[in-house]
Amino acid sequence: MERKNNRNDSSQMKDLIQFDNPENKEKEKPREENQENGKGSSPEPAASGSCCAKDACEASKSEPVRTRNGDVGSSCCRLDELKKLPQCDIRLGTLSFTKSHIILIDVNAFSHGGRVLPQEGRDLWHSNFVKMPCSQYSLSPKPDVQLGPLKFKTGSGPVPRWNLISKQLSALAAKKAAKVEEVEEAILNYNPKYRGEWSFDALANCLKMNPSFQNHFEKLFPKIAALALKLPEQVKKGIPLLQRHRPASITLSQEQISCLLANAFYCTFPHRNTTSSNAEYHNYPSINFSRLFGNWSERKNQKFMALLQYFNVVTDEKSKPDGLVTFERRCLSDADVPNWERCKDTLQKLHVTSQGSIEEEGTGMLQVDFAASWIGGGVLDSGLVQEEILFLMNPELIVSRLFTERLDDKECLIITGAQQYSCYSGFSDSFKWVGPYDDHLQRDEWRRLKRQILAIDALHFKHQREQYSMASVRRELNKAYCGFRGHYRDKEPDIATGKWGCGAFKGDKQLKAVIQLMAAAKARRGLAFFTFGDEDLSRDLQHIYHLLVTQNMTVGETKIFVEVAITTGKGPDLRARLLLVAQGLLKEDRPSGSPQELCV
Incomplete structure (x- = not known):
């Protein structure tokens, strides 16, 4: 399925982008599985090579499978x-x-x-709510007075921190352009504790290395400051935290989100600058941009290009979006956990392809984010794999880090309505920001873009062998089912996914694929599975699926099939054992008993 390449030609940046750059035009080569182990980074390989490249013409076709006797057979469907x-x-x-x-x-x-319009309400300085920088309860020691070379201690009590923030950001907002050094000084003036600790070399080097953008970005910094200053008038009601074991949703306007992210850029959120185990928000991701600003790398250079493109759009009165976005934390209660062994549901439709991507060919489907339990992974640091790339292309996702507590084993986060602002190519160290993107998706009745993103975190195995236990299989089944299960059963779109948890988390590709098949079957939803250039996995999964559906296997029987495959000593690896057991399903002398007897 081909998706139109929409470029934001009305953007202020259009004249700055060099689309004839050979680096941007270079055809993306298939990537190997990501082997990063960066702290806080979502580890899985992205399911696409370039979100703005022309889609492969065969992406909507499942490659035919050749069975052992040479006949072509596939039970997979078209996209x-x-x-x-x-x-x-x-x-x-x-x-x-x-x-x-x-x-x-x-x-x-x-x-x-x-x-x-913003909902009227009141400030809530409470452990169940986001503590806002503009709160009257957010206090800071009165700063020392500097007169020339002399500094005088004021000796008075604390003052509202927003007063200090407003003074610094108002000074920036009044400028036509601001240097990185001025941005740094403003931030450190209301975060004096981190003077000498926070570095801004990554932001400075980004401008130096992109001279054609430097003047534009220096003009953008005051606009971001002006946007941040609108916080008291844009968010008048306390923002609840999406806490563990409490299913809840928050709906905000895209303008409110842009205002919150402008404050994150200027590092204004209180109590969010430390990750120590005794910190108030130790179980939440970081939200202030301080870690992104320091320790330059080419990765961060490309990240800034994507993030500044977002701010370029939302600070422009002509282009800023006016829709809504909903963030929903879902929890699977003990009563809702399926009895997988007795599940009678049969496998749903499956489309498998080694071409295409989740975000392109999966448009209109529930798109799986191979998430970290701390939502967003390393997006505000050095991480740059599937989840981080997704958040950079759709920066409104980043605001979820402000209020989403770390996901537990039977929890997920679903975001509806996030907008795409940029195009990219590559992955990890080869990631490149390509240019702006015009998102023309339709909106629903609540003015949300018709894009649903599901964040589910896989188990992280120190040693790959640890996943071959039924306890681990059940955990992954419950996690996937928590996300796949809908509110409206048969009326919801099918699922676009791929090699979930198969990068640095050391997940087994075949096992994770079958687990997602089972969870989708229980949720009565079909799957589009993108292997991202992995033709072996594409063939194996189609083969296994064909053999399972030919025998009309239920989810319960499939679980036993998996158990047999991971416990038998036959075959050098799980891939071989899965295929070996699956072949046993078609033996003419197959026993009439239970699937446990399928070990051949």
């Missing part, structure tokens, strides 16, 4: 046979508050006239 938005659209009804759905815009103004 266009799977359900997608907007074809399987769901009527949402009127946007309204519930106990578990907090909305930060005025629903009355939205429902009667479509206006997006």
